[in-house]
Amino acid sequence: MAKHMFANLLLLWSLGFYTTGKMDDGPKEQSWRNKNLDSIPPDLDVRLRSLDLSNNFIRRLHKVNLPYLEQLDFSSNQLELISEGALRDLAVLEKLNLSMNALNTNLDRNSKGLQSIGGLKTLDISWNNLGNEAVKLYLRNKSSLEQLKMSGNSLTWLTHDLFKESENLRSITIDANLISAIDKGTFEALGKLEKLNLAKNNLAHICDFKLKRVQYLNLSRNSIEFFVTAENNHMYSLEILDLSHNKLLYFPILPKRNQLKFLYLQHNIVGALTSEASMVSETNVLYNEVVRMNDVRIGKNNLHSTWRLMPLLHIDLSHNHFTSFPMETLSLLSTLEGLDFSFNCVQKLTWNVRQESASKYDRQLYFPSLRYLNMQSNGLVTISPRFLKALTQVETINLRDNAVQPCAPVAQMPSSLSSQQLNLSSSCIAFGKLKTLKHLSLENNDIKILPANAFRESSLVSLNLARNSHMVMRVDSWEDIKETLQSLTISELNVTNSELFLPCMPLLMHLNISNNRLNALPPNLNCSPLRELSIRNNAFMSLNYSLILALSAHLHVMYFSGNDLTCCDSNWLSALNNSGIKMPDIALTKCVTDDSSIPIEEYLKGSSLYCSRHIKGIHLGQTFIVILFVTVFITVFMMFARKTCCLKKSFLV
Incomplete structure (x- = not known):
C-alpha cells in the first residue's frame, strides 16, 4: 500500500513539475x-x-x-x-x-x-475507403467521442448499433458516402447529437423525422423526393435544414413545433405542379399515405398547419420549377425576412389567392417581415400591385434578368413615346409604392424608358440599371432619388454624353458608368462624395483636371482601363497618382503617345522620356510663331517708316 501511495505521489509531483515548470518553457x-x-x-x-x-x-x-x-x-x-x-x-x-x-x-x-x-473527443477517419464493418471496429471503446468525421468512405447502410459505444456524440459528418438506407434508432439514441451532415449520399426519402435535439441537418445532394414529419407535440431543436440539390416535388412537412430559422430548398423540382392549390393538396395526400397509412379521416392541411408556426427567417427556393408564386403558403411565414426565388419560371406575378368563404373578394395577404426578395431570372413581365402592397417592410429587391418596365403616367411622356408607354402601362411596375425600398436591381430588363416619376415617394439608396442598352433617360429621371442615392450603376447602356445627365447627388458614393460611349465625366460629379468610380471601356482620351482634383478629396478607388487615353495630356493622372487613390486595373491600362501605345504604369515612371518629343515640338512651334511674328512686325514697321519718309519728302518739295 505504501509503495502504491509513494508511486502516486511521485506521479503527481512529476505532473506538477511539468505543468508548473518546464512545460511552460x-x-x-x-x-x-x-x-x-x-x-x-x-x-x-x-x-x-x-x-x-x-x-x-x-x-x-x-x-x-x-x-x-x-x-x-x-x-x-x-x-x-x-x-x-x-x-x-x-x-x-x-x-x-x-x-x-x-x-x-x-x-x-x-x-x-x-x-x-x-x-x-474528436476523430476524423474520412477518405479511407471504409465500409460498414470497418467503421464499427474503429468506433469501439469511444464513449467519450463528441465529434466524428467519416466523409468520403464507402458506407452504404447505417445500422442501429453503429454508434452504440459513442452515445456522447454531438456532431457527425458522413457526407460523400454511398448511404441509401438508415435503420430506425440509428441516431435517435444519441441524446446529445446537435449537428448531422449526410450530404452527397443516395437517400431517397425521409419518412418520419424524429431527431428532436439536432440543430443542424444537411441532407443536400441526395435523391430525396419527400421529407415528412409525423405530427406530435414534441419541441424540435432544428434551426438549419439543407435539402438543396435533391428531387423534392413538394414542400417538406416539418415538425409542428420547431425552431427552424434557415431552410434551403434550391435546386429541386418544387413547383412543377400546375398550381399552388394542387401542390398543397398533393402534399397532404402524400402525408396521409406516409404517416396515416392511407387513413384519410383527418382532412387537415398538414403543410399549412406546420408552416404557420415556423419562426423561419430565410428560405431559398431558387432553381426550382415554379410557374406561379406560392402566395398563400409563403405568406404563412410571418417572421420571414429573406426569400430567394431566383431562377424559376414565373412570368406573371399575379394575385392568385383563394377567396374568403364568406366573401366574394380576394383576401389581401401580407409579408410583414420580408426585407430581402430575389426574383432574378424568372422572365417576369408583370407584378401585381396587390403583391407590391403585401411587401410592407421590403428593403431589397433583385429583378435582374427579367422584362419589367417602370411606370409613368402617359401625360408626362414625350408625344413620340406615349403610344409605346401606353402599350407598357398594363404591365409596368410603380416602384414608388414601396415606401421602405432601399436597394433595387433592374439590370438587363430591356427597359425602354426611365420616366420622370418612376421612383416617386421612394428613398432608394442603391440602384442598378446596367445592361438596358435601349433605355432612354429623361433629364428629370433622377429627380425623386437624387437626395438619397448612394450607389448608382448605369453601365452597358450604350449612351453618349448628350444622352446622360446626372444631377447633383449629395450622397452618391459609388458610381459605375463603364462600358458606354462617354468621352467626358458628368460635370455635376463634383458635388458628390464619391468613394468608388468606374469609367472602364468608354471613349475617354483625357479627364477634367479640376474635376479630378475635386473628386480626390473623397475618392478611394477608380477603374479606368479600356479607354484611349493620351499620355502627354495627363495632369489628371498625376493628380490621381499623387493622391494615393487605388487604381486596381492600372496594370491593364495603356495610353497613347505620338507614335506608340505604352502601359500607364511605365509612363508614370518616366513621363518625360515619352513626352519630351511632344514638348520639344511644342517649343519649336512656339519659337517659329515668335520668329514669324517678329519678322512680320519688322517688315510692317519698315514699310510704314518708308511710307512716312516718302510723304515728308513730298511735303518739302
Missing part, C-alpha cells in the same frame, strides 16, 4: 507537414501538446511516447498499420485526424490500436 506545438517523412521523427519533445505530421509518406504508426499530447494530425499519409500499443501512452489525446490514409487494410490490428485511446 517548452514548445506547445510542432509541425512536420510536407517534409517527405516515411516515419515519425525520433527524439520529439515529450512536452508537446500538438503535433502535425500531415502530408507525408508514413505507412506505419508505432509507439508514440508523448504523454502530454492533446492533438495529433496524421492526415494525408499512407498509413495502413497502427501497432496495438502505438497510442497507449497518449493519455490526454483528445483530437486525432487520420483522414486520407489506407485504414481499410489491417482492420483488426488497427482497431485494437485505436481502442487504447479512451478519452478521445
